[in-house]
Amino acid sequence: MAAINNLKPTESELEILQILWEKGNCTVRDVHEILEKNKDAGYTTTLKLMQIMLEKGLVARDASSKTHIYRALLNxxxxxxxxxxxxxxxxxxxxxxxxxxxxxxxxxxxxxxxxxxxxxxxxxxxx
Amino acid sequence: MAAINNLKPTESELEILQILWEKGNCTVRDVHEILEKNKDAGYTTTLKLMQIMLEKGLVARDASSKTHIYRALLNxxxxxxxxxxxxxxxxxxxxxxxxxxxxxxxxxxxxxxxxxxxxxxxxxxxx
DNA sequence: ATTTGATTACGAAACAATTCGTAGATAAAG
DNA sequence: CTTTATCTACGAATTGTTTCGTAATCAAAT
Known part of the structure; x- marks a missing residue:
């Protein structure tokens, strides 16, 4: 998958995008800790969402070290x-x-x- | 079901609500014919949506005659x-x-x- | 070296939204 | 009365979203 076609992120995806837009580069944990303040969901939930966003081309990541670093691709x-x-x-x-x-x-x-x-x-x- | 609790209609529901807000009382067919202009979906799809909206309390209907007449309940x-x-x-x-x-x-x-x-x-x- | 803790990958369950086919009821037309 | 058209009810398939458990991997600490 790829292409910055998807201007229609879901609500959860939007929550994550907002964090990435504000903070820039983030690990899953970074994002998760911010999300946790407002909702409660497990760590793997956040991880999975971000992996799906990767597939959809909403974000990119640097996977060169064990802990991946994500950034928003959507403007x-x-x-x-x-x-x-x-x-x-x-x-x-x-x-x-x-x-x-x-x-x-x-x-x-x-x-x-x-x-x-x-x-x-x-x-x-x-x- | 009931109660005007649901301020979060889905996208399809919103399309229907807009028609009801503008036109007032409508049959399923009235609504469907307007919807058809912008999207294509079968009549029973519209019917089903409106029935679900009834369950959720988004609309009410007068079922005294065979053809029911719907109106929006949401403000x-x-x-x-x-x-x-x-x-x-x-x-x-x-x-x-x-x-x-x-x-x-x-x-x-x-x-x-x-x-x-x-x-x-x-x-x-x-x- | 072994244990502990954090991470990713992945599958699957749970839930929600949308779509439509089919059946049965009712009314209108012939 | 019979046929035809229109309507509602309902179940079910499909698709999309969210959630999480489990296993495998890796690094750091002991």
């Missing part, structure tokens, strides 16, 4: 874009604006965040 | 909010702002949409 931004687009389509009937308002309406965003979004929008419309 | 806004929150958490490490910018950055939003969002944000921060 973070592209994946995020793809998932957001899908949600806009699936859940908000194609209206980005509706999603944005829904996201910002409910105390999810701080004043600072809102200000930074405004600045961002100003930049957008002045182009 | 559209709450479901949208839940899914957006989950995405912010799962995909954007908890930052609503990052998601919004990602959503708006890529030509997904028209000038009009962006303007309406700006107005919306002004309303928010003046509270």
């Amino acid at each position: 973070q931004e592209k994946t995020q874009q793809h998932l957001v687009d899908k949600m806009i389509d699936n859940v908000f009937n194609g209206s980005a604006a509706r999603m944005v308002m829904q996201a910002l309406g409910n105390h999810t965003a701080s004043k600072e965040e809102i200000d930074s979004i405004k600045k961002y929008l100003d930049g957008l419309s002045n182009q | 559209q806004e709450k479901t949208q909010q839940h899914l957006v929150d989950k995405m912010i958490d799962n995909v954007f490490n908890g930052s609503a702002a990052r998601m919004v910018m990602q959503a708006l950055g890529n030509h997904t939003a028209s000038k009009e949409e962006i303007d309406s969002i700006k107005k919306y944000l002004d309303g928010l921060s003046n509270q």
